[in-house]
Amino acid sequence: AQTVTQSQPEMSVQEAETVTLSCTYDTSESDYYLFWYKQPPSRQMILVIRQEAYKQQNATENRFSVNFQKAAKSFSLKISDSQLGDAAMYFCAYRSAGSSQGGSEKLVFGKGMKLTVNP
Amino acid sequence: NAGVTQTPKFQVLKTGQSMTLQCAQDMNHEYMSWYRQDPGMGLRLIHYSVGAGITDQGEVPNGYNVSRSTTEDFPLRLLSAAPSQTSVYFCASSRILSSYNSPLHFGNGTRLTVT
Numbered sequence: 001a002q003t004v005t006q007s008q009p010e011m012s013v014q015e016a017e018t019v020t021l022s023c024t025y026d027t028s029e030s031d032y033y034l035f036w037y038k039q040p041p042s043r044q045m046i047l048v049i050r051q052e053a054y055k056q057q058n059a060t061e062n063r064f065s066v067n068f069q070k071a072a073k074s075f076s077l078k079i080s081d082s083q084l085g086d087a088a089m090y091f092c093a094y095r096s097a098g099s100s101q102g103g104s105e106k107l108v109f110g111k112g113m114k115l116t117v118n119p
Numbered sequence: 120n121a122g123v124t125q126t127p128k129f130q131v132l133k134t135g136q137s138m139t140l141q142c143a144q145d146m147n148h149e150y151m152s153w154y155r156q157d158p159g160m161g162l163r164l165i166h167y168s169v170g171a172g173i174t175d176q177g178e179v180p181n182g183y184n185v186s187r188s189t190t191e192d193f194p195l196r197l198l199s200a201a202p203s204q205t206s207v208y209f210c211a212s213s214r215i216l217s218s219y220n221s222p223l224h225f226g227n228g229t230r231l232t233v234t
Contacts (some may be wrong), residue, residue: 004161006161035222042227043227043228044225044228045209045225047222047223050222105167105213105221106152106167107162107164107211107223108164109161109163111160111161
């Protein structure tokens with residue numbers, strides 16, 4: 001079974017600075033997808049960024065980028081120019097790219113990390 | 120486009136009571152699922168469905184039942200609520216194909232307290 005580990009339960013960053021959130025995962029599969037979700041105090045789950053395992057190029061979405069190291073099974077999220085609105089819980093998640101049978105759409109989540117942004 | 124709609128947003132139950140958490144989506148998604156979120160535990164899969172009439176268990180299914188009579192609806196039933204079921208519950212849906220372009224869409228969650 002796949003597992004996702006977020007080893008840092010909390011982090012803080014100064015507004016306008018850069019912060020990196022770490023995530024490691026364990027799988028025997030070669031093809032899969034990785035995601036970062038943000039959960040602000042409103043409780044809504046918001047997709048931040050996603051990465052396909054077979055793509056070498058790291059995904060970027062505006063101020064958010066990932067460092068995907070497939071051999072090391074590492075998927076860190078970098079937030080540049082941090083803003084007060086970035087304060088939230090962040091979850092790393094894994095999803096198999098297997099067949100459409102057997103519920104391969106299931107996401108396996110890490111335990112989350114609380115990010116505080118200081119003004 | 121409403122997306123994934125969960126009701127109620129908050130609920131308080133006494134131990135032993137039953138209730139149904141409702142989930143509906145209007146995106147014609149084949150895949151629907153229920154997660155529970157507990158502090159320090161992340162989100163854990165309770166049950167999921169890959170289409171009408173098809174359901175299966177996730178990581179933490181005990182104490183919960185589901186059914187999928189239509190593509191749109193995927194209710195979660197607690198037959199006899201226990202304090203251990205105090206949690207925030209999320210419904211999520213997506214297209215059936217495991218696709219980069221088909222991420223999970225989440226509802227806004229239901230906070231359930233069992234006393």
